[in-house]
Amino acid sequence: MYEFSKGEYIKAISFYRQAEKKLDKVADELERAEFYYKMSEIFYHMKQTHLSMYYVEQAYYAYKAHKTNGMYELKVIQCRFVIAGNYDDLCTHEKAIPHLKEAEESARNLGNKYMLAKALLNLGDSYKNMGDQDRALYFLVKAVDQAKESGAKELTHIYYELALLHFKKKEHESGKHYFELGVESAERFNDWFFMNLLNVLKALYLEGAKPSAVADALDALDDIRGYPYLEELALLAAEFYTGCEHMDDSVYFYNKMIYAQKQIRRGEFLYEV
Known part of the structure; x- marks a missing residue:
């Protein structure tokens, strides 16, 4: 444990x-x-x-x-x-x-407000995965209050998800607002893993989307804990550059996503003798 x-x-x-x-x-x-x-x-x-x-x-x-x-x-x-x-x-x-x-x-x-915060966060995440962004935002916003009241460190995760969704919806100011709250929360809880995730959003949406900066931010997720997030965020970057018609950059980040998927599959063999 x-x-x-x-x-x-x-x-x-x-x-x-x-x-x-x-x-x-x-x-x-x-x-x-x-x-x-x-x-x-x-x-x-x-x-x-x-x-x-x-x-x-x-x-x-x-x-x-x-x-x-x-x-x-x-x-x-x-x-x-x-x-x-x-x-x-x-x-x-x-x-x-x-x-x-x-x-x-x-x-x-x-x-139990802590468990309620986690339930609402997970509902928001599931609806995000279904592509229902509005319903995802509804549950995530509800999760914020419960997480604050219970002192849950999951507050950082909730702010990260809210920032991500607003950026994807091209709602820049809302995305920036939740990004800043996420950074503040990550510092308060000393949560450097989610700080790394927020740094990817920062490079992609707040600092000019330089491909080298986004790639550097993604490199911080190159470990067994980070691979699922690397997969998601590399795909996000690939879609972003496709939308900008920067196809070479898009292909690079699609390959990053495939790399993460391969590492996840390798995980089932790492503990076998």
Whole structure:
């Protein structure tokens, strides 16, 4: 869990694999469920979707059987986030939305503003992936208030998504507004990963879109944690330069996207002996 928190996914999986060999000695179903959830979470972040789904299904049904206990209701919500994220990665967004709406309702009923902020953020992200930008903005704006009230570090992520969507809609001033809030939030939470993401938006939309500057900003995402974002943002850059009819630059960033996709696929072999 410590290695995972640092973004050292391969090291984390190595330890989790050792732990899994001892799991048959754990009699408590809910303790095993916690392990399965942790495995599903790390495989989700590595975009190993089917492995993540395999583990989260086991955790989900174990927690759901005990969800009358408020603590385990929170665990069900967390599982729904992973399930929905995997459905998004499989481009079956229509299957993600019901899980996120259930998570939103459960978080409201529990009065848990932190979980509610995450549910609204994930709903916004899913609708963004579906191409429904207006609905995505609706949920993300709602997420801001909940994140502020709960002190959630996810506030930086929300501002990043809002800035990205407004820039894509060519709403420059709104995009700049949320970009600045995102930078302020990233500094407050010492979140340098999202600062790197914001730097890509800065290079592309606020500093003249020089291809070399955008490429340099994207290079900061060239690691196992950053590849999914590198894939998304390289595609964004490619589409941007296509719109400007700078086709050589567009091709360069499409190739960056393909590179990120290849690195994500390689991830499933990095931890095998």
